[in-house]
Amino acid sequence: MNIKPLGDRVVIKKLEAEEKTKSGIVLPGTAKEQPQMAEVLAVGPGGMVDGKEVKMELKVGDKVIFSKYSGTEVKLDGEEVTIVRQNDVLAIVE
Amino acid sequence: MNIKPLGDRVVIKKLEAEEKTKSGIVLPGTAKEQPQMAEVLAVGPGGMVDGKEVKMELKVGDKVIFSKYSGTEVKLDGEEVTIVRQNDVLAIVE
Amino acid sequence: MNIKPLGDRVVIKKLEAEEKTKSGIVLPGTAKEQPQMAEVLAVGPGGMVDGKEVKMELKVGDKVIFSKYSGTEVKLDGEEVTIVRQNDVLAIVE
Amino acid sequence: MNIKPLGDRVVIKKLEAEEKTKSGIVLPGTAKEQPQMAEVLAVGPGGMVDGKEVKMELKVGDKVIFSKYSGTEVKLDGEEVTIVRQNDVLAIVE
Amino acid sequence: MNIKPLGDRVVIKKLEAEEKTKSGIVLPGTAKEQPQMAEVLAVGPGGMVDGKEVKMELKVGDKVIFSKYSGTEVKLDGEEVTIVRQNDVLAIVE
Amino acid sequence: MNIKPLGDRVVIKKLEAEEKTKSGIVLPGTAKEQPQMAEVLAVGPGGMVDGKEVKMELKVGDKVIFSKYSGTEVKLDGEEVTIVRQNDVLAIVE
Amino acid sequence: MNIKPLGDRVVIKKLEAEEKTKSGIVLPGTAKEQPQMAEVLAVGPGGMVDGKEVKMELKVGDKVIFSKYSGTEVKLDGEEVTIVRQNDVLAIVE
Numbered sequence: 001m002n003i004k005p006l007g008d009r010v011v012i013k014k015l016e017a018e019e020k021t022k023s024g025i026v027l028p029g030t031a032k033e034q035p036q037m038a039e040v041l042a043v044g045p046g047g048m049v050d051g052k053e054v055k056m057e058l059k060v061g062d063k064v065i066f067s068k069y070s071g072t073e074v075k076l077d078g079e080e081v082t083i084v085r086q087n088d089v090l091a092i093v094e
Numbered sequence: 095m096n097i098k099p100l101g102d103r104v105v106i107k108k109l110e111a112e113e114k115t116k117s118g119i120v121l122p123g124t125a126k127e128q129p130q131m132a133e134v135l136a137v138g139p140g141g142m143v144d145g146k147e148v149k150m151e152l153k154v155g156d157k158v159i160f161s162k163y164s165g166t167e168v169k170l171d172g173e174e175v176t177i178v179r180q181n182d183v184l185a186i187v188e
Numbered sequence: 189m190n191i192k193p194l195g196d197r198v199v200i201k202k203l204e205a206e207e208k209t210k211s212g213i214v215l216p217g218t219a220k221e222q223p224q225m226a227e228v229l230a231v232g233p234g235g236m237v238d239g240k241e242v243k244m245e246l247k248v249g250d251k252v253i254f255s256k257y258s259g260t261e262v263k264l265d266g267e268e269v270t271i272v273r274q275n276d277v278l279a280i281v282e
Numbered sequence: 283m284n285i286k287p288l289g290d291r292v293v294i295k296k297l298e299a300e301e302k303t304k305s306g307i308v309l310p311g312t313a314k315e316q317p318q319m320a321e322v323l324a325v326g327p328g329g330m331v332d333g334k335e336v337k338m339e340l341k342v343g344d345k346v347i348f349s350k351y352s353g354t355e356v357k358l359d360g361e362e363v364t365i366v367r368q369n370d371v372l373a374i375v376e
Numbered sequence: 377m378n379i380k381p382l383g384d385r386v387v388i389k390k391l392e393a394e395e396k397t398k399s400g401i402v403l404p405g406t407a408k409e410q411p412q413m414a415e416v417l418a419v420g421p422g423g424m425v426d427g428k429e430v431k432m433e434l435k436v437g438d439k440v441i442f443s444k445y446s447g448t449e450v451k452l453d454g455e456e457v458t459i460v461r462q463n464d465v466l467a468i469v470e
Numbered sequence: 471m472n473i474k475p476l477g478d479r480v481v482i483k484k485l486e487a488e489e490k491t492k493s494g495i496v497l498p499g500t501a502k503e504q505p506q507m508a509e510v511l512a513v514g515p516g517g518m519v520d521g522k523e524v525k526m527e528l529k530v531g532d533k534v535i536f537s538k539y540s541g542t543e544v545k546l547d548g549e550e551v552t553i554v555r556q557n558d559v560l561a562i563v564e
Numbered sequence: 565m566n567i568k569p570l571g572d573r574v575v576i577k578k579l580e581a582e583e584k585t586k587s588g589i590v591l592p593g594t595a596k597e598q599p600q601m602a603e604v605l606a607v608g609p610g611g612m613v614d615g616k617e618v619k620m621e622l623k624v625g626d627k628v629i630f631s632k633y634s635g636t637e638v639k640l641d642g643e644e645v646t647i648v649r650q651n652d653v654l655a656i657v658e
Contacts, residue, residue: 002188003159006151009184035636035647042185050181051146052615057570065567065638065647072129072184074159083129083159083184087614090573090636090647091606094566096282097253100245103278136279144275145240166223166278168253177223177253177278190376191347194339197372230373238369239334260317260372262347271317271347271372284470285441288433291466324467332463333428354411354466356441365411365441365466378564379535382527385560418561426557427522448505448560450535459505459535459560472658473629476621479654512655520651521616542599542654544629553599553629553654 003076005044008054008086012038012064012071013079035090036068041081058086065090097170099138102148102180106132106158106165107173129184130162135175152180159184191264193232196242196274200226200252200259201267223278224256229269246274251281285358287326290336290368294320294346294353295361317372318350323363340368345375379452381420384430384462388414388440388447389455411466412444417457434462439469473546475514478524478556482508482534482541483549505560506538511551528556535560567640569608572618572650576602576628576635577643599654600632605645622650629654 005011015037039061046056058064071084099105109131133155140150152158165178193199203225227249234244246252259272287293297319321343328338340346353366381387391413415437422432434440447460475481485507509531516526528534541554569575579601603625610620622628635648 003185004188005185006183007181011185035638044185045151048147048149050615051144051148053612054615055612057609065636067636072159072161074129074184076187087571089570090638091567091569091575091608093640094568098280098282100277100279101275105279138279139245142241142243145238145242166253166255168223168278170281192374192376194371194373195369199373232373233339236335236337239332239336260347260349262317262372264375286468286470288465288467289463293467326467327433330429330431333426333430354441354443356411356466358469380562380564382559382561383557387561421527424523424525427520427524448535448537450505450560452563474656474658476653476655477651481655514655515621518617518619521614521618542629542631544599544654546657 003042003074003081005042005083007044007049008046008056009044009083010040010056010058010086010089011042011076011081011083012040012066012089013081014038015063035065037093038064038066038082040064044086046086054086056086058089058092063093065093097136097168097175099136099177101138101143102140102150103138103177104134104150104152104180104183105136105170105175105177106134106160106183107175108132109157129159131187132158132160132176134158138180140180148180150180152183152186157187159187191230191262191269193230193271195232195237196234196244197232197271198228198244198246198274198277199230199264199269199271200228200254200277201269202226203251223253225281226252226254226270228252232274234274242274244274246277246280253278253281285324285356285363287324287365289326289331290328290338291326291365292322292338292340292368292371293324293358293363293365294322294348294371295363296320297345317347319375320346320348320364322346326368328368336368338368340371340374347372347375379418379450379457381418381459383420383425384422384432385420385459386416386432386434386462386465387418387452387457387459388416388442388465389457390414391439411441413469414440414442414458416440420462422462430462432462434465434468441466441469473512473544473551475512475553477514477519478516478526479514479553480510480526480528480556480559481512481546481551481553482510482536482559483551484508485533505535507563508534508536508552510534514556516556524556526556528559528562533563535563567606567638567645569606569647571608571613572610572620573608573647574604574620574622574650574653575606575640575645575647576604576630576653577645578602579627599629601657602628602630602646604628608650610650618650620650622653622656627657629657 046054066089070088071082073082140148160183164182165176167176234242254277258276259270261270328336348371352370353364355364416434422430442465446464447458449458516524536559540558541552543552604622610618630653634652635646
């Protein structure tokens with residue numbers, strides 16, 4: 001089963017605490033916006049979104065930091081994923 | 095009887111629980127935005143909408159995830175459908 | 189007496205319950221946005237509206253679905269009509 | 283004494299109940315937006331307004347329907363007039 | 377001492393009741409937006425304001441109607457003046 | 471130590487009461503927006519700000535009137551300065 | 565481990581009180597917007613952000629003043645950093 005996000009949306013899968021420890025990022029529980037690490041599973045086509053040209057900077061496999069409360073959670077083939085707009089992704093971590 | 099959505103709107107029909115199970119998507123009841131699966135029945139022409147050029151990415155027959163609370167419900171020939179803007183559709187599922 | 193809506197406005201006349209039954213559309217009383225069927229009586233010229241180019245997609249005689257609470261009601265030669273912006277019209281029904 | 287509205291504004295004078303009866307328009311007291319008939323006394327130049335090109339569609343002498351609560355009331359040479367933006371005028375009645 | 381308003385701002389001086397009577401405009405105390413007459417003392421250069429091209433339509437000496445609560449009051453050489461954006465001026469009175 | 475404001479920002483230093491008296495401007499304590507006199511210490515480069523072209527009209531040494539509550543106060547080498555956007559400056563006084 | 569901010573975002577690291585004293589900036593505790601000094605660690609690519617062309621004015625190593633409450637805090641390799649949009653940075657200090 002395949003999911004193709006529309007416009008400037010991306011599908012991401014949250015990374016577990018273990019992985020976060022490995023990658024060295026610990027996210028403080030008190031942070032107002034609750035950033036969280038995730039991996040990009042699918043990337044929308046970009047193009048004209050709300051009448052503005054959007055170029056997708058993310059690609060599948062990117063590890064990203066995004067704001068925990070943005071996006072919509074969907075269970076896909078038993079796996080919980082989140083659909084967010086690219087603009088809600090703060091940074092790529094390498 | 096035929097329905098032609100205006101602008102960037104699409105007419106969608108919600109998929110029943112059975113179909114959702116078959117397609118492997120289960121939508122959590124606690125999700126804030128309440129995403130839901132649906133099938134696209136009709137697609138507006140796009141073009142200039144609110145002064146912005148909109149290209150329709152959806153086509154009739156697409157299975158989509160959309161936010162449950164978006165759009166307007168209408169009963170058409172006894173069948174309940176929803177009219178939403180393309181931008182309220184999050185992703186296509188294949 | 190004649191009414192010429194300005195900009196992207198259209199004048200519509202709500203269709204009675206009988207007509208709605210004939211056309212096969214029943215609108216649920218619980219719908220949040222209260223869609224309603226109407227017939228288009230007059231169409232504005234479109235053009236630059238709020239600095240955006242608007243092309244009128246509606247024409248006189250179209251049967252449309254619009255959101256009941258949008259627009260302004262006016263009694264014209266004893267007949268109650270509603271003036272709405274084209275963007276508040278959701279779809280054309282044929 | 284002469285009044286020249288700026289930008290996309292027009293000066294209008296509300297029509298009395300008598301005239302409304304003659305023209306066949308009766309405006310329901312329960313209408314949320316309280317539309318009202320008026321005659322156009324002066325029309326602004328249009329042009330760039332808020333950075334958008336506005337073309338004036340109204341001309342002096344037009345009978346119009348506008349939303350009662352829009353605009354600013356001014357007493358001019360003992361006569362009460364209202365200054366509204368063209369966009370607050372819903373339709374021309376002929 | 378000289379004051380040069382920036383952008384699309386103008387400096388105006390409120391006209392006293394006497395002058396208002398002479399010019400024939402009486403402003404009702406119950407008006408929601410409290411329009412008021414004033415004379416233009418200085419006019420900004422216009423040009424790009426908030427990224428929009430603004431052409432100044434007012435000139436020094438114009439008698440104008442503006443909304444009383446718009447702008448900022450400043451005492452200049454003992455004389456109270458108001459700095460408003462041109463868009464807050466409703467009309468020129470001649 | 472040197473401060474370079476970004477975008478359309480300027481660094482200003484509030485003028486003391488004495489100077490205000492000399493320049494003849496007295497600012498009423500009851501003014502809603504609390505305008506205040508200041509001298510410009512540094513001017514940002516302007517250019518594209520929020521996607522809009524901004525041309526800087528202010529230069530170092532200008533005496534300006536700005537709204538007291540706009541901007542951010544910073545102590546720079548023991549001297550309190552304020553960083554405001556050019557658009558929050560109402561006028562230049564000469 | 566490396567962090568690459570997206571769009572017009574920059575990653576900054578707050579400067580300690582000691583450093584602030586050395587650089588001569590003391591930030592008042594009562595300031596409404598709570599400005600704070602920081603050093604730039606990483607700069608996004610800029611380009612089209614929200615449909616607007618953004619040119620990055622900041623570079624790695626810049627000492628900047630930013631509003632304390634803007635941005636999202638993330639712990640990166642044990643070090644607390646903040647991701648902010650360039651527009652939330654008020655000035656560069658040299």
